[in-house]
């Protein structure tokens with residue numbers, strides 16, 4: 001692996017982590033300027049523009065986003081997922097096993113929140129909305145374009161279960177690979193493409209002088225309203 005050597009940490013020394021953290025610059029560099037007055041009426045084209053800039057600017061894995069869900073007691077939980085699509089209706093798509101923690105939580109409480117951060121541009125986007133399964137056909141289509149390893153993993157259907165013995169994973173994967181080899185069109189019954197349909201979307205542009213620019217879109221019956229927020 002390339003890159004800088006990991007710092008030499010003396011585990012347990014008070015203040016070590018704090019010192020490491022304070023030495024890291026944040027929101028530095030030559031950041032783009034975001035003019036909210038010129039922003040489109042709809043958040044989706046703006047998301048697409050910012051995504052294209054992130055891809056062009058070599059942000060690693062710019063399609064990774066954090067999804068937060070809540071359990072029945074209202075305790076939130078977050079994890080990183082891959083964004084599979086964003087459509088003109090203002091839905092953000094991701095795919096996962098329905099039996100996973102997120103799948104179970106979303107069945108009880110469909111409210112979810114997404115966040116992405118693209119450091120090369122100092123840009124954050126936050127999306128809140130209601131999450132619904134996109135349907136069996138679209139889930140199957142998502143499953144079938146995945147790599148063989150990803151399909152085998154999904155076919156085990158055990159995501160987020162307690163793992164009693166790590167050897168069980170290899171056994172389950174071997175079984176899943178054999179099933180897929182015998183039936184290449186097999187679809188994991190639990191695999192689900194989810195759509196988070198946005199109620200609001202916030203675009204946040206960092207400024208190295210801390211004059212950050214924030215623009216929130218709120219969905220209404222007629223379309224979207226736009227509101228500037230204090231940094």
Ligand SMILES: Cc1cc2nc3c(=O)[nH]c(=O)nc-3n(C[C@H](O)[C@H](O)[C@H](O)COP(=O)(O)O)c2cc1C
Nearest residue numbers: 064079080081082095096097100101102103159160
């Ligand atoms: C970069 C990255 C991409 C990921 N993509 C997915 C994904 O698309 N779908 C998925 O189910 N898990 C994905 N994961 C794993 C999740 O973060 C998480 O560990 C898993 O979905 C179980 O979450 P849960 O127990 O809250 O349901 C990804 C993790 C990382 C770091």
